[in-house]
Amino acid sequence: MSSLFGTMSIATGALGAEEGALDATTNNVANANTPGYSRLQPVLVENDPVTTGSVTYGMGVSLEKLQSLRDPILQLRIQEETQQQGQLQAYVTAMQQAQVQFTTSNNDIGTEISNFFSSLNQLSTDPTDLSLRQGVLAAAANMATAFNNTSDNLSQERSNLDLQVSQDVSQVNVLTGQIANLNTQISQLQGVGQDASALEDQRDVLTGKLSNLIDVSTIQSDNGLTLTTSNGTALVIGGQRFTLSTQTTASGMQDIYSQGSDITSDLTSGELAGLIEVRDQTIPNLLSNLDTLSAGLANNLNAANAQGYTLVQQANGTLQPGGNIFVAPPASGQGAAATMAVAISDPSLIAASSDDAASASNGNVATLSAVQNQAIADGQTPTDYYSSLVFGVGSDVSNASAELTSSQSILNQLQDQLGSISGVSLNEEAANMVQYQNAFDAAAQMVTAINDMLYTVINMDTLTV
Amino acid sequence: MSAIRVNPYPMPDLLAALENLQQQQSTATLEMGTGSTINKPSDNPAGAAELVQIQNATSQLDSYQQSIGSINSQLSTADSTLSAVATVLQRAISLGVQGANGTLSDTDRSAIATELSGIQSQLISLANTTYQGQFLFAGTAETQPYVADTTAPSGVSYKGNSGTNSVTIGNGYQVQVNLPGSQVFNGPGADVFQAIQDLINGLNTNSGIPNAVTEVTNAYNYVTEQRVFYGNAMNQAQSQQTFLGTENVNLSQQENTVAGADMATVASQLSNDETAINATLSAMGSMPRNSLFDYLH
Numbered sequence: 001m002s003s004l005f006g007t008m009s010i011a012t013g014a015l016g017a018e019e020g021a022l023d024a025t026t027n028n029v030a031n032a033n034t035p036g037y038s039r040l041q042p043v044l045v046e047n048d049p050v051t052t053g054s055v056t057y058g059m060g061v062s063l064e065k066l067q068s069l070r071d072p073i074l075q076l077r078i079q080e081e082t083q084q085q086g087q088l089q090a091y092v093t094a095m096q097q098a099q100v101q102f103t104t105s106n107n108d109i110g111t112e113i114s115n116f117f118s119s120l121n122q123l124s125t126d127p128t129d130l131s132l133r134q135g136v137l138a139a140a141a142n143m144a145t146a147f148n149n150t151s152d153n154l155s156q157e158r159s160n161l162d163l164q165v166s167q168d169v170s171q172v173n174v175l176t177g178q179i180a181n182l183n184t185q186i187s188q189l190q191g192v193g194q195d196a197s198a199l200e201d202q203r204d205v206l207t208g209k210l211s212n213l214i215d216v217s218t219i220q221s222d223n224g225l226t227l228t229t230s231n232g233t234a235l236v237i238g239g240q241r242f243t244l245s246t247q248t249t250a251s252g253m254q255d256i257y258s259q260g261s262d263i264t265s266d267l268t269s270g271e272l273a274g275l276i277e278v279r280d281q282t283i284p285n286l287l288s289n290l291d292t293l294s295a296g297l298a299n300n301l302n303a304a305n306a307q308g309y310t311l312v313q314q315a316n317g318t319l320q321p322g323g324n325i326f327v328a329p330p331a332s333g334q335g336a337a338a339t340m341a342v343a344i345s346d347p348s349l350i351a352a353s354s355d356d357a358a359s360a361s362n363g364n365v366a367t368l369s370a371v372q373n374q375a376i377a378d379g380q381t382p383t384d385y386y387s388s389l390v391f392g393v394g395s396d397v398s399n400a401s402a403e404l405t406s407s408q409s410i411l412n413q414l415q416d417q418l419g420s421i422s423g424v425s426l427n428e429e430a431a432n433m434v435q436y437q438n439a440f441d442a443a444a445q446m447v448t449a450i451n452d453m454l455y456t457v458i459n460m461d462t463l464t465v
Numbered sequence: 466m467s468a469i470r471v472n473p474y475p476m477p478d479l480l481a482a483l484e485n486l487q488q489q490q491s492t493a494t495l496e497m498g499t500g501s502t503i504n505k506p507s508d509n510p511a512g513a514a515e516l517v518q519i520q521n522a523t524s525q526l527d528s529y530q531q532s533i534g535s536i537n538s539q540l541s542t543a544d545s546t547l548s549a550v551a552t553v554l555q556r557a558i559s560l561g562v563q564g565a566n567g568t569l570s571d572t573d574r575s576a577i578a579t580e581l582s583g584i585q586s587q588l589i590s591l592a593n594t595t596y597q598g599q600f601l602f603a604g605t606a607e608t609q610p611y612v613a614d615t616t617a618p619s620g621v622s623y624k625g626n627s628g629t630n631s632v633t634i635g636n637g638y639q640v641q642v643n644l645p646g647s648q649v650f651n652g653p654g655a656d657v658f659q660a661i662q663d664l665i666n667g668l669n670t671n672s673g674i675p676n677a678v679t680e681v682t683n684a685y686n687y688v689t690e691q692r693v694f695y696g697n698a699m700n701q702a703q704s705q706q707t708f709l710g711t712e713n714v715n716l717s718q719q720e721n722t723v724a725g726a727d728m729a730t731v732a733s734q735l736s737n738d739e740t741a742i743n744a745t746l747s748a749m750g751s752m753p754r755n756s757l758f759d760y761l762h
Contacts, residue, residue, distance in 0.1 A: 095507075096505075096507075099505050099506045099507055100505065102506050102513075103504065103505050103506060103513075104503075104513070104516050104517060104520055110517040110520060110521065111520060111524070113521070114520060114521045114524035114525065115524065117524075117525070117528075118524050118525065118527065118528035118531075119528075121525075121528040121529065121531070121532050121632075121633060122528060122531060122532065122535070124532065124630075124632045124633060125532050125535035125536055125539070125632050125642075126535065126539075126597060126599060127630070128598070128599060128607055129597065129598075129599075353605070355605055355626075355628055357606075357626065358604065358605035358606050358607075358626050358628050359605075359606070359607045360599060360600075360603070360604075360605045360606060360607045360630070361605035361628050361630060362605075362630045362631075362632070363605075363628075363630070366631070366633065366639070369633065383517065383518060383521040384518075386517055387514040387515070387517035387518050388514065390506050390510075390513050390514050390517050391506070391510045391511060391513065391514035392510075393506050393507075393510075394505075394506025394507045394508070394509070394510030394511075394513045394514070395507075395510035395511075396507075397505075397506065397507035398507040398508075398509075398510055401507060408481065409481075412477070412478055412481055415472075415477065416472045416478060417472075419472030419473065419474050420469075420470045420471055420472045421470070423472055423473045423474055424473060425470070425473035426473070426756035426757065426758060427756050427757045428473075429758075430756055430757030430758045430761060431757060433761075434761060
């Protein structure tokens with residue numbers, strides 16, 4: 001059996017439900033521009049009906065909950081792609097700077113090598129001319145300087161990357177600390193059955209930032225979110241954060257440690273992985289290639305000079321044999337480019353002559369020039385070796401840039417997709433508002449009507465017919 | 466009813482598109498400015514590597530051309546010196562023929578002999594010709610090649626050596642640039658100084674003058690033959706110069722093919738980019754500023 005009081009409670013229930021729904025709309029509109037906000041959707045459900053005799057009466061509506069619209073799988077994909085992008089971005093940015101050294105210019109290594117051999121060609125036309133000899137020494141010094149500068153700049157960049165690594169590690173620790181705090185708050189709220197979607201949104205934003213820095217795997221467990229690196233190093237477990245630290249190694253660069261173990265080489269994505277790849281692999285490889293080339297040039301030119309004779313006459317009347325033009329590079333070759341230097345300042349010590357009795361001979365200039373066409377570095381001529389180096393640097397950067405572009409467009413698409421699920425549309429909210437407002441108005445009218453009816457019933461005896 | 470919900474915030478997409486376009490535009494502007502499509506190795510890695518090779522080849526070529534310039538002057542100085550030697554020797558021959566005339570008095574012959582002594586000094590000085598401080602006929606020695614020497618039968622001795630220098634004027638192409646004086650002036654049976662000395666002696670003693678004249682004639686012929694060497698070397702240098710000129714053109718064409726920016730293409734790229742940027746901006750500008758909220762009263 002229905003009663004007026006029962007009907008009244010349906011109407012007031014509706015007022016409450018519509019008010020709650022309107023609250024969701026208000027919150028959505030208020031957060032329309034909040035990063036990471038997932039829109040709320042009111043979940044309205046019909047109350048269980050009551051059957052009296054043959055009539056079934058509806059019992060109105062209740063607001064079950066305000067549901068936050070999110071897509072965890074999509075968020076996971078975004079997280080992965082963000083890590084990928086963070087890595088590529090770091091790699092490309094660092095290598096863009098490195099490749100400038102290898103752009104053909106007036107004083108890059110390739111040009112200075114060519115200039116040096118050109119100066120030898122000039123010397124062969126007049127081997128006793130001191131200004132031509134001076135020209136060879138100047139070109140040798142320029143070549144050495146080109147190696148020094150390129151090598152120094154690359155080393156400098158390594159140090160800059162190293163600094164960035166330690167800054168990123170601090171940033172990671174800040175983020176994992178914040179995430180651990182949110183984990184605690186979220187599980188407290190959920191423990192008492194409350195909605196924690198606002199905090200979850202914040203945690204998503206922080207996890208996104210963390211993904212940009214380091215590779216993160218997320219595991220949703222009972223006590224909140226567990227974050228680890230892809231090889232299983234814990235970053236956050238529930239409310240506990242595991243800080244990363246850096247420690248300077250023998251190489252002078254900082255390695256990343258988690259709870260005493262070195263995880264530097266385990267990082268596979270995120271900005272840190274990109275920085276570490278350039279710092280520990282790409283640039284050291286380039287430096288070692290430069291060392292090979294400069295040591296090959298210095299050793300072979302020194303050997304060629306030793307085969308000839310200088311302008312200096314010895315006590316016995318013969319000419320003094322040539323010595324080193326370049327300071328002998330370290331035997332291991334390591335650091336050869338950074339330390340390459342001309343060993344002589346007296347131009348007469350260039351051994352142009354191939355005859356210990358004839359100072360105007362140019363016979364040994366050909367031996368010096370021949371180094372240009374000899375396999376002096378890993379079986380390649382100086383120019384071939386350098387041009388392969390340029391190719392290597394160029395294709396590294398151009399491949400990584402292409403990957404970065406595609407990663408960016410994938411990320412854009414994914415974010416579009418997420419936006420279509422979680423983003424707030426003001427039009428939609430306006431329509432909802434109108435709808436909930438109208439329903440609220442109608443319910444209020446119902447309350448007035450029922451109130452009138454109750455008044456009628458209560459005053460029934462005093463009414464005169 | 467269920468429509469596909471679209472991302473209500475297209476701004477980040479549009480901004481990314483705008484950024485890409487601006488990147489393209491700045492690349493095109495750079496290409497326009499430098500005239501090159503390769504402004505860093507990643508622009509075209511294979512092309513950048515090829516540019517290193519082209520740059521090296523061009524630099525080599527330039528240095529060969531410079532070398533040819535230097536040796537050309539050296540060769541032509543030597544050649545004109547030998548031409549002068551030939552003229553002087555011709556004069557000596559005619560003096561000898563004159564001196565062989567039986568009607569001449571001792572005084573006349575002695576006067577001729579004196580003139581020949583002058584010729585001898587002239588020849589020594591020609592044989593000691595230098596080019597930029599370097600003796601042309603000393604072989605690879607730096608010393609003055611011919612000095613007066615009373616102990617030598619010819620009165621002149623050679624202090625140079627028999628070495629020669631070669632200069633590279635192309636890849637694997639060397640040209641010899643000098644002949645040692647001993648080969649030019651002291652040929653077997655054709656020693657210039659000995660011949661003149663013999664003629665002077667003949668005139669002074671009035672004996673064997675015709676033989677001495679023959680000797681000078683032989684020396685003249687021999688020197689003239691040696692002069693051909695310099696002519697040939699100059700010809701070689703000349704034709705190599707022409708070849709290198711063509712090569713230089715080839716190399717710059719190659720460089721242009723690898724890295725040259727086609728200005729027409731770059732210009733149209735720039736204007737396309739500009740159009741696209743304007744279109745994107747106007748799309749961003751014309752995004753609805755109003756929502757349904759503005760129409761609810």
